[in-house]
Amino acid sequence: MFLGIDGGGTKTAFVLIDGSGRLLARHEATTSYYLEIGFDALRALLRDGVQAALSQAGLRAADLAHTFAGLPAHGEDSELLASFDTLLAGVVPRSTIGNDMVCSWAGSLAGADGISLVAGTGSIAYGEWQGRSARCGGWGEVFGDEGSAHWLAREVLALFSRMVDGRAEPGPLVDLVREHFDLKVDLDLCGEINGSAARSELAQLARLATAAANAGDAQARQLLVRAGDELALLAAGTARNLGLPAGTAVDVSYSGGVFASGELVLGPLQAALARRLPGAVLKRPRFGPEVGAALYAARLAGQPLSAEALGKLA
Structure with missing residues (x-):
């Protein structure tokens, strides 16, 4: 039995599989970005999510051969590695903590050589x-995360400000932003955003770029x-x-x-x-990152899934 945890800026997914390719449990929780929620909340989120997945499958922690948790920002501050590495201590018997980029690669390419792009709340x-x-x-x-939802959201808001200022030709994006925030005065957007919007919430505004592009907004399409x-x-x-x-x-x-x-x-x-x-x-992804986390757990246990098992899982 292998448990994978795919963390992210918006959601955290828990997936439990066995070596034959059976999906035993799936559970979803909120963001696991420690800079937004803190380590105490992150530890509790992981503990509760593991227990929820085990409960779904009718298993105990001792039944797990290995658990892999891919978490955002892991490895990006050397002083915090020990804090990350102990997050699952006492929760599961055998575990590895890494960066969530590994989940995407292991899932989209099913563990084969190649490159995986992640463009969720952040990008890597x-x-x-x-x-x-x-x-x-x-x-x-x-100063990074180019191409991500958060980056797109920032660019959407910047384009809106240029359009309503007269610095850019107005397009469908203007009405979409006004409708989204129910703006009576355009400058009220400052109060909606500055100092109050969480990273994961702001990233949701990236969808307005797609909506505006589909409505014929050439500048939004260019984003x-x-x-x-x-x-x-x-x-x-x-x-x-x-x-x-x-x-x-x-x-x-x-x-x-x-x-x-x-x-x-x-x-x-x-x-x-x-x-x-x-x-x-x-190439289109073969599996999602949440399944990739479980596949990587199997690999770390020295029991990677066979081609037959991968086919069954698909």
């Missing part, structure tokens, strides 16, 4: 190739084109960090809410990969 890329591993991005919302290009840069950086020779055929897959925009993001991403990482093959 991670890849493995012939025993080597590398990441790119994931610097946080203050999604830019997102695709930024994500292609992450893939290219990861390939460089992996030491891949130019032109190497490498599978690139993806996960995260930004990709719910479909071809509005995937089309520009495909085009940007052709420019920035020739040889890249964009």
